[in-house]
Amino acid sequence: MTIEVPPPPEWVPTHPAKFGAPILEVIADHAYGRVLDPFAGTGRIHALQGEGDVTETIGVEIEPEWAAAHPRTIVGNALRLPFKAGTFDTIATSPCYGNRLADHHQANDPSRRHSYTHDLGRPLHPDNAGAVHFGAKYQTFHSDAWREAKRVLRPGGMCIVNVSDFIRAHQVMPVVTFHLLTLTRLGFTVLDTAYVTKIGLRHGANRERVDQEAVIIARYGRARRRAKARARRANSPAPQLEGQLSIYDVLGGT
Numbered sequence: 314m315t316i317e318v319p320p321p322p323e324w325v326p327t328h329p330a331k332f333g334a335p336i337l338e339v340i341a342d343h344a345y346g347r348v349l350d351p352f353a354g355t356g357r358i359h360a361l362q363g364e365g366d367v368t369e370t371i372g373v374e375i376e377p378e379w380a381a382a383h384p385r386t387i388v389g390n391a392l393r394l395p396f397k398a399g400t401f402d403t404i405a406t407s408p409c410y411g412n413r414l415a416d417h418h419q420a421n422d423p424s425r426r427h428s429y430t431h432d433l434g435r436p437l438h439p440d441n442a443g444a445v446h447f448g449a450k451y452q453t454f455h456s457d458a459w460r461e462a463k464r465v466l467r468p469g470g471m472c473i474v475n476v477s478d479f480i481r482a483h484q485v486m487p488v489v490t491f492h493l494l495t496l497t498r499l500g501f502t503v504l505d506t507a508y509v510t511k512i513g514l515r516h517g518a519n520r521e522r523v524d525q526e527a528v529i530i531a532r533y534g535r536a537r538r539r540a541k542a543r544a545r546r547a548n549s550p551a552p553q554l555e556g557q558l559s560i561y562d563v564l565g566g567t
Contacts, residue, residue: 316341316364321355321382332357332407335509336475339528341365345404349373351462356383358559367403375441390440391458399467405464407475408455409442409489447486449480456495463499463561468534472501476519477511489527501531551556 316337332340337360345366350358353372359431362370362385373394380388389395433480437444442458445451462472478488493503508525 314538316360332360332475333509333512335512335530336526339509340405340473340475341367343381343473343547344403344405345471347371347453348403348405349394349401349462349465350406351389351394351458352402352406352408353380353383353386354407355379355526356386359383360403363423369402384390390546392440392454392461392466394461396465398464400465402467403471403473404422404462405471405473407408408458408492409445409451410447410477410479445489447481447491452495455492456499459492459501463501463533466508466533469536470533472496472529472531472533474529474531475526475530478523480523485523485544489529495527496531501533502532503529505530523529526559 316334332354337357340358341361341364344361345368345515347369348358348367348368348371350356350372353374356372356379358372359370359543361367370385371382372380373389373391374380374386375388375390379388389393392456442451442454445454459472466472474492476488476492478485480486489506502528507528507530509528511522511524511526529557
């Protein structure tokens with residue numbers, strides 16, 4: 314399957330860590346039904362709408378500028394998703410890796426650099442893990458995020474996570490292992506881990522890079538027959554997506 318990924322509108326700020334087409338193709342092989350990306354960025358997950366067994370894609374992105382890149386992405390927080398329990402058949406996403414893209418980016422030389430903060434052009438939301446380096450805070454954040462993802466996932470649903478190790482001070486940081494162990498601890502069954510040749514950024518201060526990134530394919534609870542899942546979806550209402558909905562609107566707070 315070949316996935317066509319349209320570019321975002323020119324007025325949308327660049328994003329330093331977008332889904333590549335090879336990653337989307339792996340996701341398409343395993344995703345089905347209603348698919349949620351809780352770290353949607355500029356919304357490349359929506360390239361899967363109608364592909365294979367995917368019937369609907371919805372994105373949640375905490376930064377309004379990136380959320381505005383696609384009408385099926387809402388402004389919200391991956392730690393407090395504005396959906397009822399058991400709403401989705403698949404979670405498919407790529408969280409931050411905790412690497413140098415978490416830098417605040419105050420370059421003192423003319424070399425090309427990228428980071429979430431630099432590309433967005435302003436400080437990130439306090440609950441955006443894009444400014445968090447791999448470590449205790451990173452691990453706590455993503456444990457909470459996967460717990461929330463599990464809440465909105467139907468039993469038997471799929472959780473597909475694209476992550477990558479990286480090198481810091483000549484040591485490989487075990488980002489993939491952390492996510493594998495965390496998903497397992499939360500009750501997911503890891504079915505497979507696919508590896509895709511990395512085609513990411515090739516410039517910047519860090520010259521040491523790992524060659525591959527991982528796509529973790531996990532299931533929550535027992536698998537269900539797809540025919541039953543489709544029949545159930547036909548009788549249940551779709552999540553409401555009215556404009557650029559804010560999580561603060563959903564929760565009734567400020």
